[in-house]
Amino acid sequence: MNLTFHDKKISGILTILPAKEIKFEDEMENYNFSAAKSLKLKMAMGYNMHRIVEDGVTISDLCIHGLNYLVTNGLLVKDGIDALILVTQSPEYFMPPTSNFIQGKLGLKQDMICMDINQGCAGFEVGLFQAFMLLEQDEINKVVLLNADLLSQKVSKRDRNSNPLIGDGASVTIVEKSKEPNTIYANIKMDGTAFDALIIPAGGFKTPSTRITAEMIEDAAGNFRSLDNLVMKGDDVFNFVQREVPPMIEELLIRAGVEKQAVDYFMFHQPNKFMLNKLADKLEIPREKMPSNIVENFGNASGVTVPTAITFNLGEKLTKESFLICLAGFGVGLTWASVLMRIEQLSFNTIIEY
Amino acid sequence: MREKVIKILKEIIPDFEVNENINFIEQGMLDSFDVVNLVTALDNEFNISIDGMDILPENFTNIDSILYLLSKNGVQP
Numbered sequence: 001m002n003l004t005f006h007d008k009k010i011s012g013i014l015t016i017l018p019a020k021e022i023k024f025e026d027e028m029e030n031y032n033f034s035a036a037k038s039l040k041l042k043m044a045m046g047y048n049m050h051r052i053v054e055d056g057v058t059i060s061d062l063c064i065h066g067l068n069y070l071v072t073n074g075l076l077v078k079d080g081i082d083a084l085i086l087v088t089q090s091p092e093y094f095m096p097p098t099s100n101f102i103q104g105k106l107g108l109k110q111d112m113i114c115m116d117i118n119q120g121c122a123g124f125e126v127g128l129f130q131a132f133m134l135l136e137q138d139e140i141n142k143v144v145l146l147n148a149d150l151l152s153q154k155v156s157k158r159d160r161n162s163n164p165l166i167g168d169g170a171s172v173t174i175v176e177k178s179k180e181p182n183t184i185y186a187n188i189k190m191d192g193t194a195f196d197a198l199i200i201p202a203g204g205f206k207t208p209s210t211r212i213t214a215e216m217i218e219d220a221a222g223n224f225r226s227l228d229n230l231v232m233k234g235d236d237v238f239n240f241v242q243r244e245v246p247p248m249i250e251e252l253l254i255r256a257g258v259e260k261q262a263v264d265y266f267m268f269h270q271p272n273k274f275m276l277n278k279l280a281d282k283l284e285i286p287r288e289k290m291p292s293n294i295v296e297n298f299g300n301a302s303g304v305t306v307p308t309a310i311t312f313n314l315g316e317k318l319t320k321e322s323f324l325i326c327l328a329g330f331g332v333g334l335t336w337a338s339v340l341m342r343i344e345q346l347s348f349n350t351i352i353e354y
Numbered sequence: 355m356r357e358k359v360i361k362i363l364k365e366i367i368p369d370f371e372v373n374e375n376i377n378f379i380e381q382g383m384l385d386s387f388d389v390v391n392l393v394t395a396l397d398n399e400f401n402i403s404i405d406g407m408d409i410l411p412e413n414f415t416n417i418d419s420i421l422y423l424l425s426k427n428g429v430q431p
Binding site for chain 1: 366368385386387388390391393394403405406407409410411
């Protein structure tokens with residue numbers, strides 16, 4: 001589905017990462033691999049270290065820490081927030097929405113909209129779409145988009161398919177109406193027939209968590225996980241990404257009438273370095289235009305990887321300069337989405353720790 | 355080219371033995387992570403980038419399938 005938005009902008013991005021850092025080597029003994037094989041895999045996939053929250057820390061802690069940082073530093077006025085969108089698959093409760101919980105904890109005004117969106121790897125793009133649509137309302141001038149996930153709480157520590165690549169984190173993105181006319185091109189597709197390519201089988205109402213669902217079981221590849229843990233069909237997801245993402249990007253650029261060379265950066269979701277490098281090669285994009293360094297430095301925190309890629313790789317540069325950026329997310333759902341927009345002279349573009 | 359591929363396979367699978375009758379995937383000699391390491395090594399050795407769409411188990415079942423994959427991705431025999 002093709003989408004077009006007019007006269008909207010991102011005015012600031014903040015990433016909040018746990019201060020606790022775990023190195024790949026520290027967890028190698030959990031995996032059913034030889035050390036030599038693990039180290040080769042580390043090189044190929046770009047595993048190095050990841051950020052994991054301390055026990056008891058939840059997404060609202062990260063989000064509230066980030067929002068308070070912005071308010072304290074004069075970068076955000078609480079009463080100016082007309083909508084709070086939270087994209088997460090790590091909610092505080094099944095009910096109420098975690099965005100309402102955060103609104104209450106922060107003491108935001110009542111005259112606003114809060115909404116949670118259940119999305120993962122494409123969560124930054126889906127959140128932006130929702131923000132752009134809300135901004136069509138006369139009464140809504142500023143949307144705070146929160147992306148937050150704690151994948152460390154869902155993945156088995158003995159799952160070598162997933163544990164080395166995951167991370168925890170949150171981001172705050174301010175989305176506003178733009179006084180300068182602009183057009184933002186986007187597209188999105190979904191395939192619910194492959195809903196189980198990335199799934200936590202138990203814990204919802206369909207299969208409530210029990211002692212049985214918590215039992216650790218070894219799979220054919222030697223991974224240990226329970227039905228309460230995230231399970232990923234790695235090969236299927238890899239093939240889905242290689243099959244669907246390149247044509248999605250090509251179509252987006254053709255519709256926008258933009259040559260690949262004119263795009264300054266391709267900030268894509270970051271499952272692992274290998275997958276991103278293959279995407280860059282397929283799209284004939286120089287690898288330096290598609291940073292793939294988030295998994296190796298912080299881990300993949302689902303929809304947080306794209307804003308983290310922007311804050312980590314562009315930082316203060318994006319507070320002074322202007323770049324045409326192609327964003328893309330792909331994964332759970334299955335969902336794949338992309339956005340082409342100019343991002344420029346942000347009020348802030350940085351990373352803080354919790 | 356065959357010798358280079360065998361050398362790489364021996365580096366990735368320490369107990370690798372050349373046997374034309376063995377299916378590397380079905381016999382469990384190569385798992386998906388081995389394939390990632392193999393593709394990375396082949397890319398580096400032959401200065402190519404194997405197409406992501408070609409990274410399928412059936413393209414890594416034996417030495418001939420790997421050689422065919424290399425030729426498909428531009429490596430001259």
